[in-house]
Amino acid sequence: MPVSRYYDVKRDEKGERYLEPYVTGFLLLRLPLLNKxxxxxEEERRALGLEGLLPPHVNTLEEQKERVYRRYRLQTSxxxxxxxxxxxxxxxxxxxxxxxVDHLEEMLPILYTPTVGEAVREFSHIYRxxxxxxxxxxxxxxxxxxxxxxxxxxxxLIVATDSSAILGIGDQGYGGMAISIGKLTLYTAAxxxxxxxxLPVELDVGTDREDLLKDPLYLGVRHRRLRGEExxxxxxxxxxxxxxxxxxALIQWExxxxxxxxxxxxxxxxxxxxxxxxxxxxxxxxxxxxxxxxRLKGERLSEQVVVVYGAGAGGIGVAWALLEGMKREGxxxxxxxxxxLVLDSKGLxxxxxxxxxxxxxxxxxxxxxxxxxxxxxxxNLLETIQNARATVLLGLSGQAGxxxxxxxxxxxxxxxxxxxxxxxxxxxxxxxxxxxxIYWTDGRALVAAGSPFPPVGFKGRVIPVGQGNNAFIFPxxxxxxxxxxxxxxxxxxxxxxAYALYDYxxxxxxxxxxxxxxxxxxxxxxxxxxxxxRALEEGVAxxxxxxxxxxxxxxxxxxxxxxxxxxxxxxxxxx
Ligand SMILES: NC(=O)c1ccc[n+]([C@@H]2O[C@H](COP(=O)([O-])OP(=O)(O)OC[C@H]3O[C@@H](n4cnc5c(N)ncnc54)[C@H](O)[C@@H]3O)[C@@H](O)[C@H]2O)c1
Ligand SMILES: O=C(O)C[C@H](O)C(=O)O
Ligand SMILES: [Mn+2]
Numbered sequence: 001m002p003v004s005r006y007y008d009v010k011r012d013e014k015g016e017r018y019l020e021p022y023v024t025g026f027l028l029l030r031l032p033l034l035n036k037x038x039x040x041x042e043e044e045r046r047a048l049g050l051e052g053l054l055p056p057h058v059n060t061l062e063e064q065k066e067r068v069y070r071r072y073r074l075q076t077s078x079x080x081x082x083x084x085x086x087x088x089x090x091x092x093x094x095x096x097x098x099x100x101v102d103h104l105e106e107m108l109p110i111l112y113t114p115t116v117g118e119a120v121r122e123f124s125h126i127y128r129x130x131x132x133x134x135x136x137x138x139x140x141x142x143x144x145x146x147x148x149x150x151x152x153x154x155x156x157l158i159v160a161t162d163s164s165a166i167l168g169i170g171d172q173g174y175g176g177m178a179i180s181i182g183k184l185t186l187y188t189a190a191x192x193x194x195x196x197x198x199l200p201v202e203l204d205v206g207t208d209r210e211d212l213l214k215d216p217l218y219l220g221v222r223h224r225r226l227r228g229e230e231x232x233x234x235x236x237x238x239x240x241x242x243x244x245x246x247x248x249a250l251i252q253w254e255x256x257x258x259x260x261x262x263x264x265x266x267x268x269x270x271x272x273x274x275x276x277x278x279x280x281x282x283x284x285x286x287x288x289x290x291x292x293x294x295r296l297k298g299e300r301l302s303e304q305v306v307v308v309y310g311a312g313a314g315g316i317g318v319a320w321a322l323l324e325g326m327k328r329e330g331x332x333x334x335x336x337x338x339x340x341l342v343l344d345s346k347g348l349x350x351x352x353x354x355x356x357x358x359x360x361x362x363x364x365x366x367x368x369x370x371x372x373x374x375x376x377x378x379x380n381l382l383e384t385i386q387n388a389r390a391t392v393l394l395g396l397s398g399q400a401g402x403x404x405x406x407x408x409x410x411x412x413x414x415x416x417x418x419x420x421x422x423x424x425x426x427x428x429x430x431x432x433x434x435x436x437x438i439y440w441t442d443g444r445a446l447v448a449a450g451s452p453f454p455p456v457g458f459k460g461r462v463i464p465v466g467q468g469n470n471a472f473i474f475p476x477x478x479x480x481x482x483x484x485x486x487x488x489x490x491x492x493x494x495x496x497x498a499y500a501l502y503d504y505x506x507x508x509x510x511x512x513x514x515x516x517x518x519x520x521x522x523x524x525x526x527x528x529x530x531x532x533x534r535a536l537e538e539g540v541a542x543x544x545x546x547x548x549x550x551x552x553x554x555x556x557x558x559x560x561x562x563x564x565x566x567x568x569x570x571x572x573x574x575x
Contacts, residue, residue, distance in 0.1 A: 001153050002020075002022075002153065003152070003153055003154055003196055004033070004151050004152050004153060004196060005022065005151045005153075006021065006022050006023050006031055006033075006034065006151055007019055007020060007021045007022055007023075007033070007034055008020050008022075009567065010570075012570075016568075017567055018567050018568045018569065018570050019034070019567040019568070019569050019570075020569070020570055020571070020572050021034055021048065021569060021571070021572065022572055024048045024049040024050075024571065025048070025049035025050065025053070026053060028048055028049075028050065029050070029053065029054075032089065032090050032091055032092060032093045032096075033093050033195065033196055035091060035092045036092065036094070036095075036566050036569075037054070037059075037064065037091070037092050037095065038054055038055055038057065038058065038059040038064060039058065039059050039060065039061055039064055039095075039566055040054060040058070040569075041058060041568075042058060044568075044569050047569075047570075047571045048569060048571055061094070061095065061098055061565070061566060064092075064095050064098075065095065065098055065099050065102065068088055068095065068099055069099060069102075069103070071084065072084055072085065072099075078109070078110055078114075078115040078118070079115060079118045079119065079122065079126075081107075081110045081115070082110050082111065082115045082116070082118070082119050083119075083126055083128075085099075085100070085107065085110060085111055086111075086119075086128075086181075087128060087129075089131075089185070090128065090129040090131060093195050093564075094564045094565065094566055095564075096564075097188060097189055097195070097564035098564040098565070100185070100189045101189055101521070101564055104189065104190070104517065104518050104520060104521070105516065105517055105518040108186075108452070108471075108517055108520075109451075109452045111182055111185050111186075112182045112183075112185070112186060112471065113167065113182075113425045113426055113450070113451050113452070113469060113471075114425060114426030114427040114428075114451045114452070115426075116167075116178055116179060116182040116426075117166070117167050117169055117425065117426035117428075118426075119175075119178040119182075120163075120166050120167075120169070120172045120175040120176060120178045120179055121169065121172065121175060122175070123172075123174060123175030123176075123177060123178050123219070124174065124175065124212075124215065124217050124218045124219040124220075125217055127219060131177075131181055131200065132177055132180060132181060132199060132200030132201060132202065133146075133147065133150055133199055133200070133201050133202075134174075134177070134201070134202050134204055135201065135202070135203050135204065135234075135237075135238050135241075136202075136203075136204035136205075136220070136221050137204065137205065137206065137221050137223070137226065137234070138221060140234050140237055140238070143237055143238060143241040144241045144244060144245065147241050147242070147244075147245040148245065150199060150245075152196050152197075152199065154196065154197055154248075155197060155198065155199045155245075155246045155249050156193065156197040156198070156246075156248055156249050156250065156482045157184065157187055157193055157197060157198045157199070157249065157250055157252070157478055157479075157482060158198075158199045158200075158201055158242065158246070158249050158250065158251045158252065159179075159180040159183040159184050159187075159198075159200055159201065159251075159252045159254050159277075160180060160201035160202075160203055160238070160251055160252070160253060160254065161176040161177075161179050161180050161201075161202065161203065161253075161254040161255045161256070162176070162203040162204075162205055162255075162256055162257075162260070163175060163176025163177075163179075163202065163203075163204075163207070163255065164225070164255070164256055164257035164259075164260065165255050165256060165257040165258065165261075165278075165312070165313070166179055166255045167179075167255065167398075167424075167425040167426050167429065168398030168424045168425055168426065168428075168429030169398075169426070169429070171207055171208055171209050171225075171257075172207075172209075172212075173204075173206075173207030173209055173212045173218065173220045174202060174204055174207070174212075174218070174219050174220025174221075175220075176202055176254075176255060177200060177202035179254055179255055180200035180201055180202060180254060181200045183200075183252065183254060183277070183474065184198040184199075184200050186471055186474075186475055186520075187474075187475050187478060187479070188562065189520075189521075190471070190475045190520035190521055190523075190524050191475030191476065191478065191479045191524040191525075191528070192479065192521070192524070192525065192557070192560065192561030192562050192563075193475075193478075193479060193482075193562060194562040195562075197562075199246075199249075201238075203234070203235070203238060204220050204221050205221075205225050205226040205231060205234055206220070206221055206222075206223045206224050206225040206226060207220060207224070207225060208224055208225050231260070232263075232267070235264065235267075235268075239251070239268050239271060239272055242272065243271075243272055248482070248485070249272075249273075250272075250273040250274060250275075250478055250481050250482050250489070251268070251272055251273070251274040252274070252275060252276075252277050252474060252478055253265060253274060253275070253276040253277065254276075254277050254278070255277075255278060256276065256278070256313065257312075257313075258311075258312040258313050258316075258356070258358070259356075261276055261278060261279060261312075261313040262276075262279070262313070262316070262358045264276070265279060265280075269488055269489065270488055273481055273482075273486055273487065273488055273489055274488075274489060275477065275478075275481075275489040275494065276313065276317075277470055277474050278312075278313035278314050278317060278470070279313045279314070279316065279317035279320075280317055280321075280477075280489075280491075280494045281317075281470030281473040281474045281477065281494075281497075282313075282314045282317045282318055282396070282423070282470045282473075283317035283318050283319075283320050283321030283322075283494065283498070284321055284470070284473045284477070284494050284495065284497045284498035284501070285468055285469060285470045285471075285472050285473045285498070285501065285514075286317075286318040286321060286322065286394055286421065286423065286468060287318075287321040287322055287324075287325045287495070287498040287502075288472070288473075288498045288499070288501035288502040288505065288514070289421060289448050289466060289468045289513050289514055290304070290306070290322065290325070290392055290394075290419060290421075291325065291498075291499075291502045292502055292505050292506065292512070292513045292514070293392070293419040293446045293513055294419075295506060296417075296446060296511070296513070297417050297419075297446070300329055301322070301325050301326055301329055302326045302329035302330065302331050302336075302339070303391075304339065304391045304392045304419075305339050305341070305388050305389055305390045305391050305392070305414075306322050306339060306340045306341065306390065306391075306392040306393075306394065307341050307342075307343065307381070307384055307385055307388065307390040307392065307393050307394070308322075308340065308341070308342045308343070308362075308394050308396065309343050309381055309393065309394065309395045309396065309397045309399075309402065309403075309431065310343070310344070310395060310396035310397030310398065310399075310424070311342050311343065311344035311349060311355075311359050311362070312344075312396065312398075314396035314423065314424075315342060315344075315394075315396040315397070316342070316358055316359065316362065318394055318396055318423075319340050319342045319362045320362075321494075321495065321498060322340050323336045323337065323340050323362075324491075324495055325495075325498070326339060326340070328495075337362070337364070337365075338364070338365075338368055340362065341364060341384055341388055341390070342359070342362040342363075343380075343381055343384060344359065345397075346377075346378060347376065347377070347378030347379055347380050347384075348364065348369075348378050348379045348380075348384050349362055349363040349364065350363055350364050350365075350366060350368075350369065350378055351363045351364065351365055351366060352366060353377075353378060369387070372387040373387065374387065381402065381407060382406060382407055382410055385407065385410045385411060385414070386410050386413070389414040390411060390414055390418075391411070391414055391415040391418060391419065392418070392419040392420075393407070393411055393418065393419065393420045393421070394421045394423060395421065395422040395423050395424055395430075395431030395432075396423050396424060397424060397431060398424045398429045399424070399429070399431060400424075400428060400429050400430060400431070401431070401432065402431045402432075403420065403422055403431040403432035403437065404432075405436070405440045407432075408420065408432070408436075408437055408440040408441050408445065409440060409441070411441070411445070412441050412442075412444065412445075416444060417444050417445065417446055418441060418444070418445050418446070419445070419446045420432070420437050420441075420445045420446070420447055421447065421448045421449065421450075421468050422434070422437070422447075422449050422450070423448075423449065423450040423468050423469075424450055425450040425451050425469070426451055427451045427453075430449055430450065430451060433453070434447045434449050434453045434456055434465040435453075435456040435458075438456045438458050438463055439458065443458045443459060443461065443463065446513060447463075447465055447466075448465065448466035448467065448468035448513045448514055449465055449466075449467065449468060450467070450468055450469050451467070451469070452467050452517070453465040453467075464512060464516075466512060466513035466514035467514055467517055468513070468514060471517070471520065472501050472514060472515070472520070472523055472527075473497050473498070473501065473527065475520070475524040475527075475528075476497055476500070476501075476523065476524040476525070476526070476527025476528040476530075476531060477489065477493065477494065477497045477527065477528075477531055479524060479525075479527075479528040479531075479557065480493070480497075480527065480528035480529065480530070480531025480532045480535065480557075481493065481531060481535065483528060483532060483543065483545065483556065483557060483560060484531070484532040484535040484536065484540075484541035484542075484543050484545050485541060485542040485543030485544075486535040486540045486541050486542070487540045487542060488540055490534075490535070490538055490540060492534050492537075492538050493531045493534045493535055493538070493540075496530050496531055496533070496534035497527050497530065497531055499530070500526055500527045500529075500530035500531070501514075501523065501527060503530075504522075504523055504526050504527070508522075525554060525557040525558055525561065526554065528557045529550055529553040529554040529556075529557050530550070532545055532548075532553045532556075532557075533550055533553055536548075
């Protein structure tokens with residue numbers, strides 16, 4: 001079957017790839033996966049009915065990049081830049097990715113965190129072209145038919161959100177589609193997954209935001225969110241329809257509120273290859289960064305006392321991964337648990353306290369608090385840091401400014417170089433600004449943040465701020481799972497992604513907590529290869545990669561890596 005009902009990719013006599021479009025003329029210029037714009041050659045223009053429809057001069061891809069980059073630079077705000085790039089993506093995908101790959105570090109904050117947060121908020125107001133697939137309460141009863149309308153036959157990667165907890169900005173209704181689009185842009189730009197193998201999905205189950213429901217321009221369904229059984233019936237249908245239409249696809253669950261995130265992950269992880277980016281991707285990226293910090297300090301992870309601030313999808317995922325990391329260094333479950341302290345909005349999680357089920361495994365035994373001094377019913381952040389003598393502090397609370405100067409100074413009381421990662425996104429939700437943390441700790445804190453921040457100048461030093469964002473994990477994890485045809489994404493594969501990122505950083509950037517994002521295109525294939533290796537070891541891989549060594553797997557990944565280049569076009573033979 002062709003890749004798409006509008007084209008196929010074939011090989012010529014010499015084995016070179018070419019594209020065979022099934023549409024010609026003006027329509028060809030309107031399909032972003034096919035359109036080369038002014039780069040169509042004269043021969044192609046003649047053969048494909050494009051003569052007279054384009055300017056006479058034929059551009060190279062390089063020239064086109066030059067043109068669009070100049071316009072890009074003239075956009076006056078991050079959101080305008082985002083809109084500009086998204087329009088380019090919807091016009092000509094090869095050109096879009098060629099440009100993004102050339103300027104990855106510059107454009108990631110525009111296409112992804114933090115600007116994507118604004119794009120989510122404004123989604124209905126900046127909407128132009130359709131992209132992705134919407135499952136909504138309007139089409140859920142005939143979802144299988146609706147999925148047939150997606151003109152791609154080889155979708156392998158789906159990012160799906162119900163928009164209930166986008167970044168740290170909460171329920172965003174239909175706007176969450178922008179997150180699915182942004183995450184998949186990274187899969188292609190950083191993970192080498194062809195854009196025609198990806199499908200962004202919005203699961204529009206409604207919104208509880210009155211302002212959105214009342215906004216005449218709002219584009220989602222206008223009712224409150226489905227809950228309980230109705231909600232899960234909706235999701236069951238979605239998963240079933242995906243399984244039928246795209247049996248080889250992996251689903252990445254994104255930005256589900258904590259009330260459902262854990263249930264959704266568990267309900268489907270053995271039904272369809274899937275993982276939750278906020279729980280597992282974030283857990284892995286935090287573990288990798290804390291391991292790097294320990295290496296820089298010349299200490300072991302199992303010696304640290306970790307405080308995780310925030311007990312939602314991200315916080316619990318991070319607590320899980322750090323606990324696993326400590327156990328790997330030889331601690332018992334009990335020993336590890338006493339070293340990973342988790343707080344929610346009511347304070348430290350302690351057994352016996354009222355809390356949701358997913359938090360229970362991370363609650364401290366009451367004995368752990370023996371001799372502690374605190375004022376309220378449960379220790380707050382500062383009290384926990386002081387009493388437990390925390391050495392690592394990780395923020396996943398979405399509470400801007402919650403890592404105050406006294407908090408940072410308290411960390412410094414416990415260790416000469418505290419590890420402090422305000423991981424909440426977007427920038428407006430960060431627990432602390434990195435330069436504040438560095439000043440408050442006299443340059444001694446090891447700092448990484450979820451959103452991108454410029455390096456901090458301090459007493460003649462230039463201190464880079466690592467970006468502890470699951471962007472370092474999910475493209476490699478998803479790619480590795482798909483390329484190894486993994487039946488499921490196991491916890492072992494998630495943790496392997498963390499150690500792979502740690503190893504990559506140690507080898508290539510031994511003085512940093514995370515690699516620069518400009519290196520994502522190297523990081524992701526390496527993470528993918530390690531994930532594949534682990535999938536093989538665990539016996540969940542079903543693909544053609546059986547028996548390959550790590551080097552072999554890396555070669556395999558690289559041979560599949562999609563590059564933004566124009567293929568020559570040959571018209572379909574007339575039958
Ligand atoms: N850096 C990354 O890669 C990354 C990944 C995932 C999430 N995050 C960030 O983490 C934040 C939370 O995301 P999530 O998906 O876990 O959301 P969530 O809604 O699942 O959880 C938020 C949690 O924050 C905690 N919280 C709220 N108010 C608090 C308060 N006053 N004090 C202490 N804790 C409080 C609660 O425990 C709540 O469960 C967001 O800002 C998100 O951007 C970052
Ligand atoms: O989207 C990001 O930047 C990371 C993470 O998935 C989040 O929800 O904050
Ligand atoms: Mn997320």
